[in-house]
Amino acid sequence: MNSVERLVHMANQIATNLATDDAPVAAVADHIQQFWDPRMKKMIFAHGTAGLSPVAAAAISLLADAQNGA
């Protein structure tokens, strides 16, 4: 696994484990926002949604949008 593949794997893993949350997309986005360093976030934003589960993809999009909007 290279670094991007690992980030995709991690995002999917987070999404799977937060799947039972009331608002899983927001929960995944919040988790990544709280625990990933800026470079990791940038890398996955640049990578796009390939290989991401729907919840993970939505969360990454949510974060990327928030970042761009800021």
Place this chain on the structure above:
Amino acid sequence: MTYQPQNDFGTPESRSDETVSLTIDGRNVTVPAGTSVMRAAAEQGTSIPKLCATDSVKSFGSCRLCLVEIDGRRGTPASCTTPVEPGMVVRTQTPHLAKLRKGVMELYISDHPLDCLTCAANGDCELQDQAGAVGLRDVRYDVQATHLGQEKDHSNPYFDFDPSKCIACSRCIRACDEVQGTLALTMEGRGWDSKISAGLASDNFLGSECVSCGACVQACPTATLVEKKVVEVGTPERSVVTTCAYCGVGCTFRAEMRGEQLVRMVPYKDGKANRGHSCVKGRFAWGYAQHQERILKPMIRKSISDPWREVEWDEAFAYTASELKRISAKYGRNALGGITSSRCTNEETFLVQKLVRAGFGNNNVDTCARVCHSPTGYGLKTTFGTSAGTQDFDSVEDTDVILIIGANPTDGHPVFASRMKRRLRGQDGRPGAKLIVIDPRRTDIVRSPHIEAQHHLPLRPGTNVAVLTAMAHVIVTEGLADEAFIRERCDWDEYSHWAEFVSQSRNSPENLQPVTLVDAEKLRAAARLYATGGNGAIYYGLGVTEHSQGSSTVMAIANLAMATGNIGRRGVGVNPLRGQNNVQGACDMGSFPHELAGYRHISDGNTRKLFEDDWGVTLDPEPGLRIPNMLDAAVDGVFKALYCQGEDILQSDPNTAHVSAGLAAMECVIVHDLFLNETANYAHIFLPGSTFLEKNGTFTNAERRIQPVRKVMTPMNGLEDWEVTQRLAQAMGLDWNYTHPSEIMDEIARLTPTFAGVSFARLDEAGSLQWPVTADAPDGSPIMHVDGFVRGKGKFVVTDYVPTDEKTGPRFPLLLTTGRILSQYNVGAQTRRTENVAWHPEDLLEIHPVDAEDRGVKSGDWVKLASRAGETTLRATVTDRVAPGVVYTTFHHAVTQANVVTTDFSDWATNCPEYKVTAVQISASNGPTEWQEEYEALAARSRRVETGVPAE
């Protein structure tokens, strides 16, 4: 202070609330009911002669030296076995008693060698003292038969057994039984032939079941059991109370010294974590502190292929600072980072994270808790609101059901395990607590003398969440949940959501049995016992956290405790057994990249401002890199410099090949350690460290107990570790001017609400303090969440079982799980440099007989252990302690490097590595793997130190 043995009150303290008043030698004394006359006398300062009594074990009444006279009673009862009564009038010194005692002592001495002047216990011998106390002047007996002249047993590396000096008081046997709970000792023979025996008469101490905890040595009133170091050096002349630097139990010891030479470490009776007990590591395995392989001078080199060059401290700091500045200028400030150590003090850890945040200008700081208890921090903060265990160790005394999951306390936390075992055995007519063990292996506590778990659930590695959810299913569907507690203390809606989830039939024990391999009926019985058996306490370890669902498991544990009302009082709770001595403290001190001291997120502006104002810097509001992320970034070429204090990530972290690739990609690896550890093979700068004996500071143990570490000798390298970090910070241009670690603690207290009332002065006064120490709780908080959860309402979190991505298959059909052994500690850097290697000279692979037979493997054979990540070789031991399909090994030896085979998979929430589940294959082997050979060559090359003086 000058040397004084610890007070010995003769018999244990009574815990009764009732008091009794009596008169001893004309003086009134009031003591708790149930106290012995001997102890009551000792508490008023009257010393009654005694030999077979000591306050760590119950009274025995065999030596007949402690006789007293009591008004209205016939004869001369033994004061150790006579409880006080109201109005009792006792005389401890009368002519009649003196005559009796002298007669008894005369008999003892008639069969004791009279070599006092050359005896190792000369001056520290109770027999000698008592002979003096009763005024014995001659021995009239012409004894024909004696037990003298017997051969000594020198087999234990730390203490000698001289049966000729034994007075058959049985204190050692009782200490082994009552304090340690191993029951390794017994009395063989009768009369002159009476002899203490470890194990069978044919065993010596080393070959027996003795775990070398030292309780017998401490209990022995003569030189029969005596430390080899005392034999070699002589008796101590002063003592200093300090805290052990091994596991998370945090035992208090007296370092007993001659000048600056440590003679022995003796467990301190007033230590609140250990209550006077110890294990082989803390008691004896401190020889590494003076080991010849310690590096005492800083060393630098341009490239890891160069030999090391010794330099003076000034040059080392200037060079290190210039390298860090160069890299920061070239690659940006985020190319730098640091790792704090759970082996170092709170103050040292605080300074390293401060150096990273304030000096390096980023939040790339992490700690070794990343690879052990980071899921505890996440899980307990989410559910309860505090990243810490809920109880003190004393709490176990009120527990009715002990549930141990993913922990092996007799090996990993031996001193607390002894307290657990005492509670499990029951005492003084009180029945023992019940025991549930959830572990893939049949650990020692499942079945040991006088202890048998009511339920052992040998689950398939990686299915903790499924097992705990199934237990929750039973508790909820059978109506065993404590609804009153939940309504009062927890969020009811969240509970309802969770209860609905666990009640689903797919979460029943029967439906999950094919996944967990745990018998459904046994699981149901265990769940019922935990929910209905009275006070239930959960103790867990790395078998919970080091999984891809480590954080989920911690939350599942918290759910169970809340659902059954087992939180907020003595006897219950959720108790993470921390691995290293200061894991709790390292986490508390803000070592994680996303939070400042006291678990406050770096994005919180108010908290950040507090630190910014105090430190005079601007802090980055974004979280930094965690250790695995640092290594990934290094491989990607963007992370270039690491300051690693007191950790050996190459040996301890998973997937060694990836760790070494990350380290090799950096331009400046600074290792600050006692030894040239494995990580140092990739280091460019080596800063020698100081041991816990050489510095002041504090450690915080698994019960949140902040305890003083006191300097007993000058650092051999010249500087305490906090001074090294400070000098480095100064070289980087930071204006730090601490003159003592107490000033660092003052800063921690100033900036961390839960430490507000902590200072070195308060710690000296109280001995130790359990955080939170606040205005509301100035004496600390032994039990948490008493009147409500720290976060407000307890939060139930749905934890759905997600199987790990690490799958077995035809190529790798077995599951490897890793762990620890009693005599070794973590990566073994310390314990491998002690005589503890006598018990564990190498890592062994445990394999079930069926799996072994399939592969033609016998005990003692070399086998290759291969996974998708790598392969290594080690010797096998065939045992049914592991289930079929599961193999187990330890990671204490660099030669084996068990982490060559562990993978990159990690906990979803924290990146804590999944050490406990690796798909592997085992095959016969006739030599080391290519990796092992290459690594050995690298290590040899890398440890070269320039010795020649360059020509002018």
